[in-house]
Amino acid sequence: DSGVTQTPKHLITATGQRVTLRCSPRSGDLSVYWYQQSLDQGLQFLIQYYNGEERAKGNILERFSAQQFPDLHSELNLSSLELGDSALYFCASSVGQTPYNSPLHFGNGTRLTVT
Amino acid sequence: GDSVTQMEGPVTLSEEAFLTINCTYTATGYPSLFWYVQYPGEGLQLLLKATKADDKGSNKGFEATYRKETTSFHLEKGSVQVSDSAVYFCALSESGAGSYQLTFGKGTKLSVIP
Numbered sequence: 001d002s003g004v005t006q007t008p009k010h011l012i013t014a015t016g017q018r019v020t021l022r023c024s025p026r027s028g029d030l031s032v033y034w035y036q037q038s039l040d041q042g043l044q045f046l047i048q049y050y051n052g053e054e055r056a057k058g059n060i061l062e063r064f065s066a067q068q069f070p071d072l073h074s075e076l077n078l079s080s081l082e083l084g085d086s087a088l089y090f091c092a093s094s095v096g097q098t099p100y101n102s103p104l105h106f107g108n109g110t111r112l113t114v115t
Numbered sequence: 116g117d118s119v120t121q122m123e124g125p126v127t128l129s130e131e132a133f134l135t136i137n138c139t140y141t142a143t144g145y146p147s148l149f150w151y152v153q154y155p156g157e158g159l160q161l162l163l164k165a166t167k168a169d170d171k172g173s174n175k176g177f178e179a180t181y182r183k184e185t186t187s188f189h190l191e192k193g194s195v196q197v198s199d200s201a202v203y204f205c206a207l208s209e210s211g212a213g214s215y216q217l218t219f220g221k222g223t224k225l226s227v228i229p
Contacts, residue, residue: 056215106158
């Protein structure tokens with residue numbers, strides 16, 4: 001058990017809808033990262049927050065947004081969903097600001113299916 | 116930009132066979148290198164890491180050596196077990212300010228048969 005909790009585990013929704021994925025980091029971790037895993041693209045970095053502030057953006061679509069709250073949990077909001085958004089979404093947390101010297105700990109992911 | 120290239124899978128081995136999964140990288144600076152493992156239905160777990168050239172990371176019988184001259188970080192294990200069946204990801208993270216991303220390879224699926 002990594003200590004990172006993601007909810008829900010599975011989500012099935014229709015095209016055009018909006019969903020929210022939630023992540024609770026390990027106790028003491030200040031950084032939260034979001035990754036998308038799909039068969040064709042592999043693991044793609046979406047966005048990172050450190051202690052409530054956005055630190056880095058990767059291949060995140062404009063239809064997607066995220067935030068980290070004062071209690072350090074994070075939410076990833078996906079809107080105007082398309083079939084191609086179907087994927088496994090991972091949250092990871094770490095103590096420090098960069099993965100260079102602060103390894104990431106991953107949750108078990110939320111599997112999103114858009115029909 | 117940074118990138119990681121892993122050998123294509125899937126890889127199928129018999130129990131007690133020797134494992135090598137190749138990984139090469141492209142980076143502008145001096146990255147830290149990682150191997151993560153993903154067991155079925157679970158998130159990624161850090162397997163081992165190396166932070167500078169010639170460092171050897173090791174854990175659970177797995178080893179990888181940071182080779183700057185060949186920009187490689189190949190994963191090896193002398194005798195695999197059925198429980199090692201998983202997907203293995205090579206990854207890098209650059210040093211320095213502004214380097215917040217962990218860049219992953221596409222993963223190599225390993226199946227170990229009894």
